[in-house]
Amino acid sequence: LADTGNISCVGTNEAGENSTTTYLLVVDKPYIRLSPQLSPRLAQQGSLIEVNVGEDLELNVLIEAYPHIVEHRWFTPTSPNTSTQEHKFIRFNNRYHASLQLKRMNIQEQGQYTFYARSNLANAS
Structure with a gap:
């Protein structure tokens, strides 16, 4: 990354001198890092969360992520998602915030929830 910038080449011989310059952009290897953020008020054991019916x-x-995310979605026990679920996805530079709001949880919504993200060169869930 520190080597990003202009690179010049100068050639000299008996015919004279010529030069050219180009811009080199050094980028990271493709990556997607996911960090779940759970409220400290939730009763949880590892990735298991307990919620009362109706909450x-x-x-x-x-x-x-680098490069930028081109696809994202939540997989839920009731996929396709019901009207009691609201999704938000906010981008700021190479960082994102995804949220899934579940209203008035019911017993049918019990199960595994997975967030999936994909760029053109990487994916993660």
Whole structure:
């Protein structure tokens, strides 16, 4: 990354001198890093979260990615998602914030929730 910038080449011989310059952009290897963010008020054991029937729940994931995310979605026990679920996805540079708000949880919504993200060169869930 520190080597990003202009690179010049100068050639000299009996015919004279010529030069050219180009811009070199050094980039990171492709990556996607997911960091679940759970409220400290939730009763949890590892990735297991307990919620009472009728309560609301918000799941949040912070994402760092290069190159940028081109696809993202939540997989839920009730996929396709029901009207009691609200999704948000916010981008700021190479960072993102995904949230899934679950209103008035019911027993059918019990199960595994997975966030999936994909760039053109990497994917993660």
